[in-house]
Amino acid sequence: MTTPEPGNEPAAERTGPVRVFLVDDHALFRTGVRAELDAAGDRRVTVVGEAGSVNEAVAGIGHLKPDVVLLDVHMPDGGGAEVLRRARLSRPDVVFLALSVSDAAEDVIAVIRAGARGYVTKTISGRDLVAAVCRVADGDAVFSPRLAGFVLDAFADRPGAAPISDPELDLLTPRERDVLRLLARGYAYKEIASELFISIKTVETHVSSVLRKTQLSNRYELSRWAADRRLV
Amino acid sequence: MFTRGGAGSVPDDLPARTCDHQGVTLQPHGPAAERAARPAPGPEVIGPVGAPSAAPPAVPSGGKAAVPSGGKAAMPPDGEVAEPAKLVRRRTGRVLAGVSGGVADHLGVDVLWVRAALTIFAGLGGAGVLAYGLLWVFLPQAKPDAPAIETTPRERQQAIGLVAVGAGLALASGALGGSAGAWITGPLGVALVGAAVVWREADESQRRRLRSGTGTLFEGRVGLIRVLAGVVLVAGGLAIFLLGSVDLGQVQFGLLAVVATLVGVAVITVPWWLKLMRDLGEERRVRIRTQEREDIAAHLHDSVLQTLALIQKQADAPREVKRLARRQERELRNWLYEDKGHGRTSAEAAAGDDTPRTLAAALASAAAEVEDTYAVSVQSVVVGDVPLDASIVALVQAAREAMVNAAKHAGVGEVSLYVEVEPEVVHVFVRDRGAGFDPEAVSADRHGLADSIHGRMERNGGKVRLRTAPGDGTEVQLEMPLKVAAVKEAKA
Numbered sequence: 001m002t003t004p005e006p007g008n009e010p011a012a013e014r015t016g017p018v019r020v021f022l023v024d025d026h027a028l029f030r031t032g033v034r035a036e037l038d039a040a041g042d043r044r045v046t047v048v049g050e051a052g053s054v055n056e057a058v059a060g061i062g063h064l065k066p067d068v069v070l071l072d073v074h075m076p077d078g079g080g081a082e083v084l085r086r087a088r089l090s091r092p093d094v095v096f097l098a099l100s101v102s103d104a105a106e107d108v109i110a111v112i113r114a115g116a117r118g119y120v121t122k123t124i125s126g127r128d129l130v131a132a133v134c135r136v137a138d139g140d141a142v143f144s145p146r147l148a149g150f151v152l153d154a155f156a157d158r159p160g161a162a163p164i165s166d167p168e169l170d171l172l173t174p175r176e177r178d179v180l181r182l183l184a185r186g187y188a189y190k191e192i193a194s195e196l197f198i199s200i201k202t203v204e205t206h207v208s209s210v211l212r213k214t215q216l217s218n219r220y221e222l223s224r225w226a227a228d229r230r231l232v
Numbered sequence: 233m234f235t236r237g238g239a240g241s242v243p244d245d246l247p248a249r250t251c252d253h254q255g256v257t258l259q260p261h262g263p264a265a266e267r268a269a270r271p272a273p274g275p276e277v278i279g280p281v282g283a284p285s286a287a288p289p290a291v292p293s294g295g296k297a298a299v300p301s302g303g304k305a306a307m308p309p310d311g312e313v314a315e316p317a318k319l320v321r322r323r324t325g326r327v328l329a330g331v332s333g334g335v336a337d338h339l340g341v342d343v344l345w346v347r348a349a350l351t352i353f354a355g356l357g358g359a360g361v362l363a364y365g366l367l368w369v370f371l372p373q374a375k376p377d378a379p380a381i382e383t384t385p386r387e388r389q390q391a392i393g394l395v396a397v398g399a400g401l402a403l404a405s406g407a408l409g410g411s412a413g414a415w416i417t418g419p420l421g422v423a424l425v426g427a428a429v430v431w432r433e434a435d436e437s438q439r440r441r442l443r444s445g446t447g448t449l450f451e452g453r454v455g456l457i458r459v460l461a462g463v464v465l466v467a468g469g470l471a472i473f474l475l476g477s478v479d480l481g482q483v484q485f486g487l488l489a490v491v492a493t494l495v496g497v498a499v500i501t502v503p504w505w506l507k508l509m510r511d512l513g514e515e516r517r518v519r520i521r522t523q524e525r526e527d528i529a530a531h532l533h534d535s536v537l538q539t540l541a542l543i544q545k546q547a548d549a550p551r552e553v554k555r556l557a558r559r560q561e562r563e564l565r566n567w568l569y570e571d572k573g574h575g576r577t578s579a580e581a582a583a584g585d586d587t588p589r590t591l592a593a594a595l596a597s598a599a600a601e602v603e604d605t606y607a608v609s610v611q612s613v614v615v616g617d618v619p620l621d622a623s624i625v626a627l628v629q630a631a632r633e634a635m636v637n638a639a640k641h642a643g644v645g646e647v648s649l650y651v652e653v654e655p656e657v658v659h660v661f662v663r664d665r666g667a668g669f670d671p672e673a674v675s676a677d678r679h680g681l682a683d684s685i686h687g688r689m690e691r692n693g694g695k696v697r698l699r700t701a702p703g704d705g706t707e708v709q710l711e712m713p714l715k716v717a718a719v720k721e722a723k724a
Contacts, residue, residue: 104568123609145648149613152652156616184613185661185707186648 017043018137021066022050023057023083024099025075029122033070033099037133040126045133054082061087061094067137073100073111081114088115097136099124105150113215118142140204141211148183151214169217172210179206320374321367325381327391328428331367333381334374344387347394355401365424368431399425423473426465429458535563555607562600591624591653592617595660598632599649606639609646616653618714623692627658627712630696633684634662634708642666642706653714660710668704685710 020037022030030050037045049064051057054077061069061083069087071080084096096116100108108119117136120129121144132142143151155172172180175196182192189207193200319338322330332350336343353360403421539560546552588594592614599610618624631649638647642664650661681698685708689696693713700706 145611145613145650149615149650153615181650181652184615184652185650186611186663 423469
């Protein structure tokens with residue numbers, strides 16, 4: 001349906017492991033992730049650097065040119081979204097995967113809309129994290145069940161939702177909805193593919209398309225979060 | 233493995249969050265906190281005269297027992313008599329400005345005597361009126377947290393009658409025997425009434441400001457009208473007085489001088505007014521911020537620190553540690569995210585009402601219970617929400633049973649719960665990647681699935697589907713039609 005953005009080309013020509021950069025303001029947590037990735041990485045993933053603040057992260061990403069940045073959503077000085085905005089100016093080809101304990105929909109959606117290719121919670125197992133890193137490195141999107149739920153919620157047709165200005169962006173196709181539902185139910189891509197009788201590649205395409213809509217549709221901010229917080 | 237270093241992560245996150253939401257949280261926090269600060273809101277004396285005295289007049293107005301403690305009303309150690317209350321004007325249980333009540337409280341007599349005395353003095357050349365006015369000006373109002381004083385309608389009627397009699401006596405005595413004559417006392421009386429109205433309004437708005445933490449000096453249209461009426465009365469009284477005693481040219485000059493003086497005073501004091509406003513705003517902000525910080529500190533102490541202490545004690549029981557950590561995480565999340573935007577309002581939270589009222593809340597508490605009881609983690613994703621009714625409650629119970637089954641029999645540490653509320657139907661999926669089983673092989677004496685899930689759902693018009701095979705995990709799919717939709721369809 002859609003091709004990944006230019007710059008996120010599947011790294012078919014990549015040789016060697018995926019180079020990962022960690023951004024989190026808690027050193028203890030960075031150490032944990034690093035150990036986890038080394039243990040479960042199986043030489044497919046290697047951590048090339050880490051940063052504990054926005055400035056450090058922007059400098060480090062510019063200098064080290066990692067393939068994937070694992071990004072904490074909540075940090076001082078603007079958080080993950082700020083890192084995304086600034087780092088993408090100099091390194092548009094770096095892929096970001098948000099990793100957070102936050103459960104608040106608006107925080108998660110904000111990083112996705114700032115350009116992250118996926119969101120996983122910090123309780124994810126090491127093996128799943130490695131898989132998620134490889135997936136975003138290949139240009140696909142990674143949706144945790146929770147993110148799938150948030151997105152379904154955001155695109156739901158409820159009274160008071162913002163009007164649809166661009167159906168191409170503001171509506172999910174029935175198939176995309178099916179895929180999201182299965183994601184929210186905790187199904188892996190492979191299980192979704194066999195459930196819906198489609199290929200894994202097609203599942204990935206659907207998820208990427210949903211990601212694009214989440215990033216670009218304006219329906220979202222206008223309706224729910226604003227209304228919830230009584231800002232409108 | 234991937235949980236953060238608990239104690240460190242939380243406070244770091246908090247200030248940013250609270251700042252983000254400050255604009256939103258201010259509203260619920262302010263009034264609620266104010267409410268908490270004052271023990272009894274007390275009857276409003278602003279609107280209708282003769283406030284309904286539904287509450288029993290447990291506090292006889294004026295008695296020693298009911299002395300509103302202006303500051304220190306402590307019993308001396310030898311327990312003789314209570315120190316007389318400081319002389320202040322009453323805030324509640326007053327008719328005009330609370331002067332009589334305050335004096336009565338101070339002297340420890342019934343307020344009626346004070347009012348009667350003032351009325352009699354009012355007849356003596358208006359001395360009572362003068363005394364009342366001076367007391368009004370110079371006595372501070374009681375503190376806002378002073379206990380509320382109830383008045384009966386009868387008492388109010390008496391008081392208003394006495395005020396009328398006093399005013400009449402004052403005017404009459406002035407008109408009849410006074411050296412000044414009616415030309416002076418009449419207009420001056422009118423002016424005094426006007427001043428009284430304005431002063432009273434100033435008291436009211438000060439009270440409102442203290443209560444709500446917002447507002448300006450003259451709040452609302454009614455307040456403005458009262459103030460204007462008072463000003464007109466004052467001006468009219470003075471004008472008549474002047475007209476009666478001096479000739480027209482002098483009046484013009486006098487008026488001009490007065491206006492010029494007033495303008496001058498206004499211009500000179502502008503910076504002072506502005507500063508006053510700014511200080512008030514700043515003070516309010518600081519107060520709210522401090523309050524919020526105290527709230528957070530108190531909460532962290534009660535919950536997180538306690539849990540960390542427990543975890544240290546139980547360090548050799550990993551299962552217990554996990555359980556504690558999970559419960560604490562859930563509580564903290566709840567506190568951080570739930571009651572701010574969506575979910576419960578702060579009023580509900582303050583009322584301590586923990587009974588869930590919606591599907592999402594009920595499922596969240598069911599999932600929490602399962603997590604706590606069976607030491608598994610339930611990954612729940614809920615899209616949409618509906619209020620609870622009989623069939624939704626049955627759905628929640630069935631879902632809970634499915635989660636319990638997964639926790640007990642699947643042999644894995646994680647259960648997925650997915651709920652989607654659609655316009656006409658609610659779907660619930662409970663899934664695990666555990667042992668699975670052969671539905672045909674379940675012995676007939678195992679009632680869990682048959683009764684608790686199938687039976688419950690079918691009695692309420694729902695459906696159950698089961699997907700499982702040995703070694704392939706289990707998924708229980710529950711479907712419950714929404715009654716609201718049925719009602720809507722019937723209407724259409």
